[in-house]
Amino acid sequence: MPVEWAQSVVNAVGVYFAIGVAFAFVFLGFGLRRLDPIAAAGPLRFKLLIAPGLAVLWPIMIMLWARGGDR
Numbered sequence: 001m002p003v004e005w006a007q008s009v010v011n012a013v014g015v016y017f018a019i020g021v022a023f024a025f026v027f028l029g030f031g032l033r034r035l036d037p038i039a040a041a042g043p044l045r046f047k048l049l050i051a052p053g054l055a056v057l058w059p060i061m062i063m064l065w066a067r068g069g070d071r
Contacts, residue, residue, distance in 0.1 A: 017055060020056060023055070023058040024051045024055045024058070027058075028050075028054070031065045032047070034065065034068065034069065035065060035068075035069040036069070
């Protein structure tokens, strides 16, 4: 039984990060301009630097993007 639980956790984490990576690509292409135009004009190395954080924090970033950046 514990092996099945562990496999379920690994699968869930994998799905979470897969969604996060997909979201990071979409957000860097479209959403960053809406939330922070100055950051959107930044160089590619800056965008690559923030991509892992976007992939991890994608639920929070979706809420911010939906609200238009207002907290």
